[in-house]
Amino acid sequence: MKAHDFVRPGNLAEARALQKALAEAVVLEGNPSPARYIVALDASHPTRFSRQKGPSVAVAVLWDQAQGAALEVAAVQMDEAELFPYLPGYLSFREAPLYLAALAQLSHAPEVLLVDGQGIAHPRRLGIAAHLGVHLDLPSIGVAKTLLFGRPEEELPLEAGSAVRLMDGETQIGWVYRSRAGVRPLVVSPGHRVGLAESLAFVRSLVGKTRLPEPLRLAHLQAGAKRRLAAAERKGEVRGNVR
Template sequence: MATNKLEKLKEFQKRLAEKLVLKPLAGEPRLVAGADVSYLPTGEALGVVVVYDLEEKRVKEVVTAKEPVTFPYIPGFLSFREVPVLKKAVKKLVLRPEVILVDGQGILHPRGLGLAAHLGLELGLPTVGVAKKPLLGDFEEPPDEAGAYSLIRVDGRIRGAVLRTRPGVKPVYVSPGHLLDLPSALAVVKRALTGYRLPEPLRQAHLLSQRLKKP
């Protein structure tokens, strides 16, 4: 059999995807984390996780982790590149976020295992994928009002939603990762919006990952 490495990883993704649990989140989460990764000129990946309190509207904790990059960027296989650093960073948290927003796709993925879904399974925590660009799927452009969204279908199946987080700005692509469903994912992301394109936990994680690269 001429099955190369990527073909084996595809099978691995399919098997893991079967373990995903998508059901309504119990209650309204208050501690919502944001996870993002940036790359250092040293060939290392910098993972940053921020825990944001939706009620106090402020960052409660920040953790970082560094890991050598051992996998190239290949559309559809991003998790093999970023899960290691993010997993390492999350394990340093003292606080326990009720859900983690991740910069990437959830189940809106060719084999149902985007970065957020993969990370959620590895951690056993609820995760939501919030991507800035679509990877696949059929959808309509959502109205130009904050909170407006349209469903994304893959082979006729609803896998995510395109959400307008702010008027006049490109929408984001939301899909459940693990331990929650699409309605819950959309609800959390909406509640975490503060007037910017990205939900606050992710915006903070992104700002920090960019800033912490420079001495």
């Protein structure tokens, strides 16, 4: 999935310049609703508070819209030394190599990417969903659990399905969307080759029994479980070597 030509910047200035250049290639038009095969992407990283240190893990869940079910799960792991440093606003340089490696393991190419993170709701209009979408020339949508950039146009109602525009000045960059009554909202923004209205409609069509769209919920659960397993296995190897 074009993993070989992904550009890793050497410093922050290069990263910023790359984001600005790639953002100019973003297309905010397109309707992903006819797509059958979606790939949901999520990653799990150890934190300094984690009891079990270990690698970062990314998961790609191949979801069949016709069946309403996951067909395949691919997972990859990388150590901290292999990844771009964690810097707010530059997450795509850290996570994209993980996601590209996971996508390469799937037996079926995706028609749409649904990514845990931002699309154009980003200071330089290039969150992880936009970055991957442009890199792979695929329709992509970001669904983030927290707000990185922008302001809601108005107060979001508590009712399930409610949404308000997310603004950067006078420009709309996404939606604040409450998937279920009373739960914390999600931030939905197009990444590439998807319109603003279409991105929200598509995410709404994937509503499940929890806060996250069902494909992303599965990816989130799998990423966390596989990271914990990898950390436990590594801890066991270390103990074995000590003995």
